[in-house]
Amino acid sequence: MDVIPAWFQNLYETTGLNFTVFYDAYDWNRYVNGLKTTLVLAVVTILLSLVIGAVGALLQSAPSRIVRGAVNAFVVVFRNTPPLVQIFFFYFGVGAVLPAGQDQFGLRQPIIDNLQWAVIALSLFAGAFNVEIFRSGIEAVPKTTVEAAEALGYTRIRAYLFIILPLALRVCLPALNNNLVNLLKTTTLAYAIAVPETLYAVKQIWSESQNVMEMMLVLFATYGVLVGVLVWIMHRWEKALRIPGYGR
């Protein structure tokens, strides 16, 4: 049980390499809590951004010109501005304007906290890219396939749900994969509004323990593994969706 802490304690005493997270329970807890926050942030934003992408891509072909214009404006705004600026805009800009309650000490209690703002900003940011990614997949679905669905009585939305989206997804998965990897790494920007995610926790640890280099290595390894897991899941998904006799 104590082999690992003992080994890192020994490593520190013999070489000066101070991986506090692996032998100091307090630092370890901070790190694990940061990791949990990152996971929550990543999973929720990935799912929300997928929903935004799928709905946005559907609305891009809506009969109403106003709706189509609104989707395109959304894509332009969130794709053409830096994600950090978007996070600041929501947290400091929108957050300050929204009405807020008061806690028991009379302090300002915002209705949306910093983690939630980070989720909103990052989901919209990645969602804007997902809209365009889904669009690329939808455009690859033959018009004749959509016509066949129409001739069978499918409405636009039913055809989208049961035929167009499942086929589009198979085409755009590699591009989607890229964007979701980027999104996972971009969750570190939540650091800027003090969301206690991994980078924030690790930064706290290295400022107190003066072990920047060691914690940097931990940070790189952490994100390397996280992205690796995400890519593995996406590849499994790609494989599961492969159709016999279709495409490759």
Added chain:
Amino acid sequence: MAAPTTSPAAWTPDQPIVQLIDVHKSFGSFEVLKGVSFDVKKGEVICIIGPSGSGKSTLIRCINALVPVSSGTIRVENIEVADPKLDKLALRRKVGMVFQQYNLFPHKTALQNVMMAPVHVLGQDKREVEQRARALLQKVRLAGKENSYPGELSGGQQQRVAIARSLAMRPDVMLFDEVTAALDPETVKEVLVTIRELAEEGMTCLLVTHEMNFARDVADHIYFTDRGVIVEHGPPATFFTAASDPRTREFLSQVL
């Protein structure tokens, strides 16, 4: 202004099941259909033949509202197809369509392709639909291929799945848009056999086709279209032997 979707009088089987009156269709400034009228009685098999670009496909695509008409009247039973308030689902329950390129859903097996629309669109019970779908696949001689994906089937097999898929909606009229044009000669036959059986069972069929022998054997009435109008029509016996219009004669001399 707009006419009601259903005619006041209910449709009775002695009336035409499909009726076209002076149908015009333009794509931009190009007029594809220049006033087409004809009636189809229940159980009739109609073949529409004619040179490429004569508006045959546009014509039958207008009947199930895949292409909106520019002017004129199309009636399927008592549904006014050109009505802007058309209930498309009601129309498409009555009218099945089979395409040149099969257009199966490639991510679903043959059985799923046949089952999808009744379950998704009509909300029918899945087990009941599955029984029907299996029976339909057997009918088109594809028993054993239920779990194959379209990509694993030959063109002729895919086209027969497409026919079964359309029949699963229990239509009253079937439209066939050059359904053998993309097939190799050997597989054309297996698809034509399926259509012939359907016709013999009394299904009302409208076919756009280049298969003259098939048209001669199966059709009750043949329409020849050229440049957006019906040039000549008649039962096969007289149509193929006594065509009077020079364009029809020229076309027939080239294809027969």
